[in-house]
Amino acid sequence: xxxxxxxxxxxxxxxxxxxxxxxxxxxxxxxxxxxxxxxxxxxxxxxxxxxxxxxxxxxxxxxxxxxxxxxxxxxxxxxxxxxxxxxxxxxxxxxxxxxxxxxxxxxxxxxxxxxxxxxxxxxxxxxxxxxxxxxxxxxxxxxxxxxxxxxxxxxxxxxxxxxxxxxxxxxxxxxxxxxxxxxxxxxxxxxxxxxxxxxxxxxxxxxxxxxxxxxxxxxxxxxxxxxxxxxxxxxxxxxxxxxxxxxxxxxxxxxxxxxxxxxxxxxxxxxxxxxxxxxxxxxxxxxxxxxxxxxxxxxxxxxxxxxxxxxxxxxxxxx
Amino acid sequence: xxxxxxxxxxxxxxxxxxxxxxxxxxxxxxxxxxxxxxxxxxxxxxxxxxxxxxxxxxxxxxxxxxxxxxxxxxxxxxxxxxxxxxxxxxxxxxxxxxxxxxxxxxxxxxxxxxxxxxxxxxxxxxxxxxxxxxxxxxxxxxxxxxxxxxxxxxxxxxxxxxxxxxxxxxxxxxxxxxxxxxxxxxxxxxxxxxxxxxxxxxxxxxxxxxxxxxxxxxxxxxxxxxxxxxxxxxxxxxxxxxxxxxxxxxxxxxxxxxxxxxxxxxxxxxxxxxxxxxxxxxxxxxxxxxxxxxxxxxxxxxxxxxxxxxxxxxxxxxxxxxxxxxxxxxxxxxxxxxxxxxxxxxxxxxxxxxxxxxxxxxxxxxxxxxxxxxxxxxxxxxxxxxxxxxxxxxxxxxxxxxxxxxxxxxxxxxxxxxxxxxxxxxxxxxxxxxxxxxxxxxxxxxxxxxxxxxxxxxxxxxxxxxxxxxxxxxxxxxxxxxxxxxxxxxxxxxxxxxxxxxxxxxx
Ligand SMILES: Nc1ncnc2c1ncn2[C@@H]1O[C@H](COP(=O)(O)OP(=O)(O)OP(=O)(O)O)[C@@H](O)[C@H]1O
Ligand SMILES: [Mg+2]
Numbered sequence: 001x002x003x004x005x006x007x008x009x010x011x012x013x014x015x016x017x018x019x020x021x022x023x024x025x026x027x028x029x030x031x032x033x034x035x036x037x038x039x040x041x042x043x044x045x046x047x048x049x050x051x052x053x054x055x056x057x058x059x060x061x062x063x064x065x066x067x068x069x070x071x072x073x074x075x076x077x078x079x080x081x082x083x084x085x086x087x088x089x090x091x092x093x094x095x096x097x098x099x100x101x102x103x104x105x106x107x108x109x110x111x112x113x114x115x116x117x118x119x120x121x122x123x124x125x126x127x128x129x130x131x132x133x134x135x136x137x138x139x140x141x142x143x144x145x146x147x148x149x150x151x152x153x154x155x156x157x158x159x160x161x162x163x164x165x166x167x168x169x170x171x172x173x174x175x176x177x178x179x180x181x182x183x184x185x186x187x188x189x190x191x192x193x194x195x196x197x198x199x200x201x202x203x204x205x206x207x208x209x210x211x212x213x214x215x216x217x218x219x220x221x222x223x224x225x226x227x228x229x230x231x232x233x234x235x236x237x238x239x240x241x242x243x244x245x246x247x248x249x250x251x252x253x254x255x256x257x258x259x260x261x262x263x264x265x266x267x268x269x270x271x272x273x274x275x276x277x278x279x280x281x282x283x284x285x286x287x288x289x290x291x292x293x294x295x296x297x298x299x300x301x302x303x304x305x306x307x308x309x310x311x312x313x314x315x316x317x318x319x
Numbered sequence: 320x321x322x323x324x325x326x327x328x329x330x331x332x333x334x335x336x337x338x339x340x341x342x343x344x345x346x347x348x349x350x351x352x353x354x355x356x357x358x359x360x361x362x363x364x365x366x367x368x369x370x371x372x373x374x375x376x377x378x379x380x381x382x383x384x385x386x387x388x389x390x391x392x393x394x395x396x397x398x399x400x401x402x403x404x405x406x407x408x409x410x411x412x413x414x415x416x417x418x419x420x421x422x423x424x425x426x427x428x429x430x431x432x433x434x435x436x437x438x439x440x441x442x443x444x445x446x447x448x449x450x451x452x453x454x455x456x457x458x459x460x461x462x463x464x465x466x467x468x469x470x471x472x473x474x475x476x477x478x479x480x481x482x483x484x485x486x487x488x489x490x491x492x493x494x495x496x497x498x499x500x501x502x503x504x505x506x507x508x509x510x511x512x513x514x515x516x517x518x519x520x521x522x523x524x525x526x527x528x529x530x531x532x533x534x535x536x537x538x539x540x541x542x543x544x545x546x547x548x549x550x551x552x553x554x555x556x557x558x559x560x561x562x563x564x565x566x567x568x569x570x571x572x573x574x575x576x577x578x579x580x581x582x583x584x585x586x587x588x589x590x591x592x593x594x595x596x597x598x599x600x601x602x603x604x605x606x607x608x609x610x611x612x613x614x615x616x617x618x619x620x621x622x623x624x625x626x627x628x629x630x631x632x633x634x635x636x637x638x639x640x641x642x643x644x645x646x647x648x649x650x651x652x653x654x655x656x657x658x659x660x661x662x663x664x665x666x667x668x669x670x671x672x673x674x675x676x677x678x679x680x681x682x683x684x685x686x687x688x689x690x691x692x693x694x695x696x697x698x699x700x701x702x703x704x705x706x707x708x709x710x711x712x713x714x715x716x717x718x719x720x721x722x723x724x725x726x727x728x729x730x731x732x733x734x735x736x737x738x739x740x741x742x743x744x745x746x747x748x749x750x751x752x753x754x755x756x757x758x759x760x761x762x763x764x765x766x767x768x769x770x771x772x773x774x775x776x777x778x779x780x781x782x783x784x785x786x787x788x789x790x791x792x793x794x795x796x797x798x799x800x801x802x803x804x805x806x807x808x809x810x811x812x813x814x815x816x817x818x819x820x821x822x823x824x825x826x
Pocket of ligand 1: 338339362365368409712714722724725752
């Protein structure tokens, strides 16, 4: 039992790890600049926010929803943090609490509206995408807020050579994965994504569960916003533009289905890594930006095609 | 027609198929023109797989087929259909958002330059609906508004309406009541006279004996027995199916008087299908619900369970005088009222998920600790216990439900509800697609639950089953409760008369 479980676990992530390794090898062979501590430190610095957002997005995709508002909500949370620290001179904890509260509120709004009126989350979060971006510009008067050292503790703290944001991201991935596969809440999420009507008729109210997923996504976006704001020590009202598509891409590369019912936070983590390595790698071998985007797009499509085949295997596998 | 296979419509020899385990081995079968060849066997014996191979849905691993003396190896369903072979599948496959007429003519919609001619379409649909006794339904109604039995009839109508040489019916009557079965048999006789051969799969052995020219038994993927109905008996067929004596299929329930009132429904109204229904169910009794298809039994149960909106009516639980607030199924379950829905595929199962996860869905809370950490060992143990109790045939508890045979899927949804402890349990068509041995088992379990003091309500299209296993039978007709019989008071004729009473003289 323990053994076959382990084999299953490895085989689940083997493909992703392999793809990542192949990318790293290719880039290392093509340029000597790539395989260095600096590259990996750069990547480790860049990705915590993306990882955290992708974790929330995984939950949303598992229930066959989508959250298009994550980028804008990140911008809004960041703006609130920036204004409260730079302009209103709030203490750090109050600014952080404000940002978390705003993120949570946005998530709850997304969840409540789509659950109460039975609307597709695509539409609701598309609305939130505009609302939050508008809100970000409104609170900042479209001015970047320079915070400076007030937020330094968030980014500068390091444990064992790893930055606090990176550790937070890893903890969120691990806890997120455990919640998804080992808790009642996680099981309900997967079940709702598989057949919501069957869940409802089994005497489980899917509405609070879906609401919780959106609320969680909002909260995670706020954490990501804090991390990104600390990284730049400033809050730009345009922060996070396009993050939603990046997050969805990462999650889908990880094999989470857009149709719901199937997903893994750890795989999404790998998805983020693959995109980050691809971006950094292409940049370090001097590929132009437009070419980079074309290649990234092709990789996303290719990953989904490969995933189609991967998920035919278990049908034959049996036990 | 002779035994060597000359002059036969379809001859199958040495058919093999394996998934993780062997499903069919060395199956030989022949069907003559105008012959009805019945196929019976336990759940998971391989009947649907065999049907699927003949109809081009499943690729065999070995063996070959001859159609009208020529080799036949369909690449897909379309291929089989153009060779004149049609299959009416066990699972419902209609698209809910289409109208009845669109479903009936899905692959040949009358059109001009791509624009569908709806007048003609609906015109053409009427006689087809009439043929299966759905003549009074509006062809522009949506499929999703029909119950399982009616959807089944639509599927049958599609099968009957196309010209074909061989028609395969996989459990066509699992959700039909007697009048509809009679109508179907009339159609079968008509097709027979036209020389159409048929493979007829069913778990209702009496009807198999009535309609079949030959009966074959599949057991663990092997064809073990073929006889004419006149040369064999029910008991012998069952013995070949399960390999042991079963006695009477459903044990007669000893007479008993129920306890206190567990559920009282007053003046329930919901849509056109439920008009003013009142009844009560007692602790310790099994209350059956009989009635024709579309009489509102399913809708009544769904409405009182909170699955559909109620327009009026009150529900009292545990003898209380205060009406229970049941607005959603989760309200109902929290108050000790459970409903097993009739459509397992759409309303019961998480098809791609493991059998284990399907069984535990309704009671995850009680097998978790620290506010939501699932104890997987307990979950596994519970699943294995039910797999054993109901003899669910699966490779392991981790096998996705979608890979199970129809009857075994039904057992999974039954298990899901049996391990959630509710005081009032409603089962809508609990034995749909379940084999004789397992039916016996299910009814024994339900009787045990009643003996333990629970109130059990069974909705079934099979009147004989109801009469054998219930303490009282309520009969619905045209959305109203027509009569309630106590054990000993009822007869098949009296129940049928009550079932027809609401429809006036025109039926
Ligand atoms: N896609 C699949 N993958 C793995 N096993 C399968 C698959 N399809 C069918 N099986 C297995 O093949 C066996 C036979 O299934 P089949 O559907 O033919 O049974 P059946 O005789 O029609 O049963 P029922 O009376 O319950 O409908 C079952 O044990 C089932 O689990
Ligand atoms: Mg079958």
